[in-house]
Amino acid sequence: MGAAGAAVGAAAAVADPFGALGVGIGWRPEIDLSISRLPGVDWVEVVAENLHVEHLPTSLLSLKDRGLPVLPHAVSLSLGGAEDLDTARVEHLAAVADALDAPLASDHVCFVRAGGLDAGHLIPLPRTREALDVLVDNVKLTQSILGVPFAAENIAAVLEWPDAELSEARFLAELTERTGCGLIIDVANLYANARNIGTDPEVFLDEIPLEKIAYVHVAGGVDRDGVYHDTHAHPVRPEVLELLAELRSRTEPPGVLLERDDDYPSDTELAGELAAIRAALAAGARP
Amino acid sequence: MTTGRDRLAGQQAELLTALLAGGPSPPGFDENRVHVERKLLRAKRRRVVGYLRPDLPEALGDRFAALFGAYADERPKFAGTRAREDADAFAAWLVERGELPKPRRWNPFRR
Numbered sequence: 001m002g003a004a005g006a007a008v009g010a011a012a013a014v015a016d017p018f019g020a021l022g023v024g025i026g027w028r029p030e031i032d033l034s035i036s037r038l039p040g041v042d043w044v045e046v047v048a049e050n051l052h053v054e055h056l057p058t059s060l061l062s063l064k065d066r067g068l069p070v071l072p073h074a075v076s077l078s079l080g081g082a083e084d085l086d087t088a089r090v091e092h093l094a095a096v097a098d099a100l101d102a103p104l105a106s107d108h109v110c111f112v113r114a115g116g117l118d119a120g121h122l123i124p125l126p127r128t129r130e131a132l133d134v135l136v137d138n139v140k141l142t143q144s145i146l147g148v149p150f151a152a153e154n155i156a157a158v159l160e161w162p163d164a165e166l167s168e169a170r171f172l173a174e175l176t177e178r179t180g181c182g183l184i185i186d187v188a189n190l191y192a193n194a195r196n197i198g199t200d201p202e203v204f205l206d207e208i209p210l211e212k213i214a215y216v217h218v219a220g221g222v223d224r225d226g227v228y229h230d231t232h233a234h235p236v237r238p239e240v241l242e243l244l245a246e247l248r249s250r251t252e253p254p255g256v257l258l259e260r261d262d263d264y265p266s267d268t269e270l271a272g273e274l275a276a277i278r279a280a281l282a283a284g285a286r287p
Numbered sequence: 288m289t290t291g292r293d294r295l296a297g298q299q300a301e302l303l304t305a306l307l308a309g310g311p312s313p314p315g316f317d318e319n320r321v322h323v324e325r326k327l328l329r330a331k332r333r334r335v336v337g338y339l340r341p342d343l344p345e346a347l348g349d350r351f352a353a354l355f356g357a358y359a360d361e362r363p364k365f366a367g368t369r370a371r372e373d374a375d376a377f378a379a380w381l382v383e384r385g386e387l388p389k390p391r392r393w394n395p396f397r398r
Contacts, residue, residue: 115300
């Protein structure tokens with residue numbers, strides 16, 4: 001896409017910050033060549049922390065030059081963390097979003113660091129008013145640094161804090177109401193929480209503000225230790241695709257993205273998973 | 288005065304201490320799930336280290352997981368530690384413990 005195309009994209013982003021994306025896949029260096037060959041990839045998402053603005057991978061830039069939207073996704077902002085937000089991490093996300101001409105940047109509803117320790121992973125928040133206030137403050141600060149709209153994603157939990165005051169969906173809804181941020185709804189994480197902490201997926205989908213969905217994540221997982229693990233290293237389960245169809249029956253999400261992070265399968269298998277996502281969307285769209 | 292943010296900071300630190308640094312399961316949490324999460328975080332950290340230093344799992348073979356566990360028990364990952372630093376620290380720890388030979392410096396004059 002040339003300068004004119006980029007300008008059109010920017011104008012569309014202003015009118016509709018979560019403009020239609022289509023079906024995409026998480027860009028990872030291990031499958032960069034597969035992604036450039038795969039049919040039916042409308043856009044990609046990339047982990048912001050793995051990029052250096054000065055040295056963006058050639059294979060990623062070539063997708064961008066072909067006109068595919070490339071959206072940065074952060075994993076380390078620790079937006080629900082009670083310690084001061086590490087604004088250097090937000091500035092990095094902002095710089096990556098800028099370098100990629102992305103219409104949107106995102107991270108998760110979770111915390112990562114506390115008490116001088118780094119979990120290296122997304123840890124659930126207590127669903128209390130106190131925790132929501134902290135999250136709202138951190139998201140507002142993040143939005144003030146980013147040059148693009150922000151979206152927050154629901155995570156997969158294997159453990160739950162005691163004394164929740166809000167359902168997960170109400171927690172997300174109030175976050176969007178108070179900050180104006182969008183949502184990334186991960187239906188595999190919703191499935192994980194249904195399995196692991198008793199979330200009712202139907203009630204969840206009833207309670208979230210569907211019009212705030214920027215896009216949807218889909219991924220695979222596995223049962224281990226009596227718990228469903230959201231590994232991104234196993235095939236997508238039919239139950240997760242059913243939740244995608246259920247979501248589609250309620251709203252048309254602007255985008256859907258397949259995430260795969262390990263044990264990368266063949267191009268054929270990846271294409272099959274993308275086709276299964278399209279089939280689930282078509283099934284959910286039927287009246 | 289303790290604010291809500293301070294209180295949350297204490298609760299989050301207590302949970303991460305339980306998950307990463309051998310602390311007790313905080314009150315109100317399912318101990319079994321805390322154990323599952325602990326294992327999961329340990330495995331993820333180990334996977335990242337193995338990815339960044341593939342020479343280590345290759346050199347250690349079956350012993351990689353157990354030795355990484357012993358290292359992680361001794362040294363939780365502190366905020367501000369980069370993954371690459373963690374991987375190199377594990378390599379140095381293995382040398383200190385005599386589990387791996389000290390890496391030889393390349394010497395252009397050695398024949």
